[in-house]
């Protein structure tokens with residue numbers, strides 16, 4: 001074990017400090033500062049800041065040539081009010097670290113202690129603190145940032161804590177790990193009119209009433225195979241909350257979800273076709289756009305084998321995942337640049353679920369998560 005008891009005390013305090021001061025996607029300025037403060041004593045050979053937003057990367061170089069291995073965690077919290085009596089509960093109204101990214105940061109920060117004391121023999125180890133995971137924008141922004149060209153990893157690893165799995169147990173499989181998803185926003189426009197003379201206006205009501213069930217029927221869910229499609233209408237609004245006005249405008253928001261990016265393309269075409277048809281039937285004009293675009297996440301077999309070797313070396317319990325996750329994860333994009341894999345680290349069978357108002361990352365899994373990454377780094381880089 002590369003962490004001392006005093007390291008662990010420091011890491012738990014760091015996790016709780018982050019938990020108290022959550023910042024949402026794109027606003028992680030103070031979180032990035034806190035990370036920088038934690039990393040600096042380990043004297044990285046280089047620190048890259050403002051990477052794809054508030055991203056931070058610490059680089060530890062070996063003296064011999066070798067691969068570049070990146071370990072990634074996320075900086076952002078959620079716009080959800082935390083419900084907790086704990087001393088380290090969120091001090092920011094309406095915001096909370098309810099996905100456990102505070103714990104992921106503590107795990108990756110732990111690696112700085114090991115790498116600071118003993119550099120890799122070959123290649124480079126990169127600790128990446130990525131912004132804006134929850135909106136799906138962060139990984140793309142990091143990769144698109146010119147500063148990422150210098151980083152260019154050969155391997156990329158990440159983890160997500162997983163309520164429902166035993167504390168510290170690891171689940172990991174080759175192939176599809178997370179679904180692709182994206183938010184479709186539909187704006188239907190007609191004309192408002194006086195409620196007493198609706199014939200003088202053009203209401204989107206019929207189109208809205210048709211589209212909500214029709215979109216839902218495009219994606220009935222079912223088995224998580226390559227044909228999987230799930231459409232969830234998440235929001236709808238029409239006109240104003242008034243009795244005197246017949247509506248002239250409506251919005252529908254729906255989340256589209258598939259196992260593969262290829263299938264997502266087909267689902268978008270079908271959804272847009274339905275929308276155009278319903279708008280045309282009512283004589284409405286229509287605009288659509290996409291938000292929170294996540295690509296599918298696929299685990300590379302060689303990267304999975306490296307993690308399994310590390311888990312065996314650390315004598316940690318692990319097994320395959322039950323199925324790919326329906327949830328999305330923008331780590332998938334790193335898989336286009338590097339051999340990448342993400343594992344699930346159990347946060348306890350009785351833990352509240354992610355994004356629930358009472359979720360709190362268990363400090364007990366900081367050390368197990370850090371051990372898997374550190375062993376993987378040492379096995380690859382010495």
Ligand SMILES: [Zn+2]
Pocket residue numbers: 099134354355
């Ligand atoms: Zn989340």
Ligand SMILES: [Zn+2]
Pocket residue numbers: 099100101160
């Ligand atoms: Zn998360």
